[in-house]
């Protein structure tokens with residue numbers, strides 16, 4: 181846990197609030213790679229994951245940006261209503277599940293507040309002299325976050341598309357999707373339907389799924405179970421001790437293990453953050469998270485204990 185203080189706050193387009201965090205003791209914050217997020221412990225006991233939007237080259241501060249969501253589960257409302265400059269907060273160390281990959285060209289596509297990790301990526305790619313372009317889709321120009329930075333630092337590499345001007349992702353796709361080089365990489369962050377549309381469009385144009393990377397910060401579908409009541413019990417075994425526990429339909433693996441005194445690290449408890457990812461030794465998970473890519477899920481190498489279940493009668497974990 182890191183003690184931080186809110187050093188500044190600024191409006192970043194309609195509905196978005198940027199929050200600048202510095203360490204309470206004045207030291208540098210931990211280094212991070214573009215795409216990383218931190219868990220922020222908010223007033224009222226909520227813990228939420230927010231991507232770092234600022235450049236990894238500057239560890240004196242982390243800049244987060246939060247959109248006020250109409251259907252807030254409490255996190256965005258708490259940020260917008262209860263945070264003030266000078267306030268102390270606790271955050272986790274940065275965690276990165278959305279890292280840049282090696283490639284000769286990088287296409288960054290943001291929908292709305294999905295700009296935050298992609299902005300950090302643009303900073304990192306620019307600093308490293310890499311080839312990239314950033315596409316940012318918003319409903320209206322007034323909602324663009326970090327507008328001055330985007331125009332000032334990235335110039336023609338930043339493409340701003342406003343739905344109000346007839347340029348939503350259904351009408352205008354980045355031309356780069358049509359010209360996928362062998363090692364080009366595509367990064368998507370935004371609402372679930374937006375990412376699904378871009379992903380489909382890219383796959384239809386010949387992109388290899390392994391070169392499409394995305395991160396969601398809201399559950400794509402109800403994660404507990406799409407069909408309530410359809411879950412069945414299964415067993416989890418611990419590879420180290422051989423202990424076996426039964427996970428009843430209405431319980432999570434994490435809850436069963438925690439009750440038995442097994443240390444499980446948890447944060448979002450919704451399959452969004454990756455804190456509970458655990459190696460699988462044997463068995464086939466029923467993945468319910470949005471943390472892992474489709475390829476990672478298919479490899480069955482890891483499982484999120486907070487929300488995933490098992491397709492096999494028993495799941496043996498590297499615990």
Ligand code: FES
Nearest residue numbers: 447449453454486
């Ligand atoms: S606690 Fe966040 S993915 Fe499980």
